[in-house]
């Protein structure tokens with residue numbers, strides 16, 4: 001199997017950065033963006049100041065507002081916010097072109113993972129997942145990055161790795177799609193919690209504890225939904241959790257930081273152009289965990305802060321007064 005022509009659905013920071021990777025060496029890439037101004041600035045000035053400022057883009061990236069123009073591609077990278085993936089995939093003609101899911105989230109309402117959403121919206125399309133510790137602005141600058149590329153068909157994984165790999169962009173093939181996508185979805189919620197710890201000034205010990213106990217929550221939920229533990233401990237799980245819980249570059253971490261400073265979620269989310277996926281994933285993850293019989297106290301706490309039902313100090317008190325238990329539990 002050979003994949004040459006890559007198209008990207010989504011002209012946000014990550015879609016643009018991935019288009020830049022795929023365009024290395026002057027290879028043509030098509031990128032669908034929702035905003036006309038993004039289409040125009042990519043085509044005319046080879047920049048995306050709205051979502052990826054300060055990066056000179058390859059002139060071989062051609063933007064379009066017409067999904068029909070993506071028919072040209074051998075494979076589509078799907079990089080829209082998670083809650084819009086079903087609608088966008090439903091707008092494409094049905095076909096057997098591989099879809100590589102690069103978004104991180106769980107669909108609200110249905111509680112479905114994006115692989116399940118894609119299988120319903122495009123039943124004939126082979127599905128892959130690309131996920132890992134990857135701040136878009138670093139990838140677009142060519143800074144060294146490693147990422148998980150999961151596909152059920154090893155030939156598809158191999159063809160995609162061959163097409164996307166660069167000296168500074170190293171995809172590691174996997175066959176565990178569920179593990180790869182659960183890590184990315186759950187870490188966004190945990191990053192909000194880490195931001196809260198930082199914003200409230202609770203210290204570095206608390207943040208390390210939260211990353212470790214958060215990873216335990218991710219693992220319990222992931223295994224209950226069919227993920228492999230080694231995938232959760234890899235780039236797309238623990239790797240991305242550590243990155244996103246350590247930096248104000250993360251939109252999820254910075255949302256939590258604001259909450260930790262006492263700002264309301266509504267105020268922090270108002271007029272946001274960029275997406276903090278964890279805010280949308282948190283309530284559906286809580287529900288999905290409940291359905292699966294999995295305890296996720298950190299996720300519960302983030303939900304309480306986001307919906308304003310609890311204040312920070314009482315959430316912290318509740319977390320610290322939970323029954324003492326053995327570490328592996």
Ligand SMILES: NC(=O)c1ccc[n+]([C@@H]2O[C@H](COP(=O)([O-])OP(=O)(O)OC[C@H]3O[C@@H](n4cnc5c(N)ncnc54)[C@H](O)[C@@H]3O)[C@@H](O)[C@H]2O)c1
Pocket residue numbers: 010011012013014015016033034035051079080081082084102103104105134135136137273274275276277
């Ligand atoms: N930015 C990163 O570093 C990064 C890295 C890895 C994965 N991701 C994931 O990629 C996905 C996209 O994030 P991003 O950072 O590229 O976005 P972004 O925050 O840079 O931009 C917001 C995006 O949302 C789109 N959007 C808003 N309303 C929409 C609608 N109604 N229908 C379709 N699209 C709509 C905008 O067009 C824009 O592309 C998310 O799931 C995110 O978790 C992001």
Ligand SMILES: O=P(O)(O)OC[C@H](O)CO
Pocket residue numbers: 104132133134135136188191240243244249250251252253275276277
């Ligand atoms: O800015 P965030 O929090 O959406 O994180 C971006 C990427 O998911 C990091 O891997």
